Amino acid sequence: MKNLNISHFHDIHVHAATVQEWSQDYNQLTAGSAESSLIQLTTPRCHVFREQINQRVVQHGVAPRGKMCFAVPITVPGTIRMQGREVDDSSLFFLHGGEEFMFHMPMGMELLAITFERELFEQALAQTASAKEIGQLLRQPVIRLPTQRYAGARRRMLAAFSQALLSEELDNAQDREMALEQTMLAELLQLMTDPACDKHQRAPSSTRSYIVEKCHRLATAQSNNVPSVDELCQRLQVSRRTVQNSFRSVTETTPVNYLRSVRLNGVRRTLMSTPATHLSIGDAAAQWGFFHLSHFAAEYQALFAELPSQTTRAAIGGCALA
CATH class of the missing domain: 2.60.120.10 (Jelly Rolls)
Incomplete structure (x- = not known):
């Protein structure tokens, strides 16, 4: 069935x-x-x-x-x-x-x-x-x-x-x-x-996409030690303008906004997968590099249309994502 x-x-x-x-x-x-x-x-x-x-x-x-x-x-x-x-x-x-x-x-x-x-x-x-x-x-x-x-x-x-x-x-x-x-x-x-389908087509990954994906991985590899955009530029050996243009082209936003959003999503997953009694909102935020709790709460609410305190937490022995 x-x-x-x-x-x-x-x-x-x-x-x-x-x-x-x-x-x-x-x-x-x-x-x-x-x-x-x-x-x-x-x-x-x-x-x-x-x-x-x-x-x-x-x-x-x-x-x-x-x-x-x-x-x-x-x-x-x-x-x-x-x-x-x-x-x-x-x-x-x-x-x-x-x-x-x-x-x-x-x-x-x-x-x-x-x-x-x-x-x-x-x-x-x-x-x-x-x-x-x-x-x-x-x-x-x-x-x-x-x-x-x-x-x-x-x-x-x-x-x-x-x-x-x-x-x-x-x-x-x-x-x-x-x-x-x-x-x-x-x-x-x-x-x-189909004869009209080119069997030899090759579409390489674009340089701009490579830059965005590399920054994404670097920014999430050590969630509590997030590199700045300038540090990412140094790691990738490209100019800030190149990074800015890459993010605009691929994600339709700035690298700062994109990487902040990815980290806020990380906090949200952490909150939803842990009981409130096991991990505070502040500690979850710090795990993703947010150390100013009031600023973090405002940014979280702006992205998800709810405060972190309103996010459903996991029950003891369970997970809100399950």
Whole structure:
């Protein structure tokens, strides 16, 4: 029987923790209350989910091991960066199981993600006439597809997903699970075998994306000893102007605002994963480099539309993110 889960959230961290099998953090970058939806359907060999988030978010994590992971943009309301590549609605995202990823998601974006058991996908791939070419294509995280062909495939995949949701309670669930798996496999493989799909395309990560991602990692590696922008410039051996322009281009904000937001998200996850009796708000803030409690509280409220004292804390022996 399929595992169906339809959820609506007011917190992106709870949303991220609810996505089955994915080990990842979502960091909210734009100010205001978060509103998101997540529809998940799991069959024995495939996990499909559709998500939409009203805020700008950067996702960072590791793809599920032993899987082949695809994502199809549904709505693209702004600049997207996947693994350092600028992408649009003609792009298919791909990750190998166990691969680390960073994905910059604009406000209001919606996507459909399909994760196959590796064995299932490789068996289907072996039956195509272009197995070797597609294997080469899958060495990169962003694949450009023929726009009109992709639009048709997107409609059919969404229709198949919607039909599977409506059919959840019907008796022949096993047949419908297999039909969903085969539809998703067939559509994706047909897109990549299409003669109009360039099998030799290569899209390297941009220098600006590299700078942003490197700063992100450096700023979170030692959360209580956060480097300044000038220190990051020295570490990367680039000018402050270069760093400023990189963040403006990739994240649509300044490096100071971006890195502060990432750290505030870190505090929020810490608060939600620890009981109030085990860790004070001040100590949680200090763990992420915030030592001025009143300034921290104001910045936290500005980003999340609530004071840190209003954030749901974990119960004893539990976690608000569970």
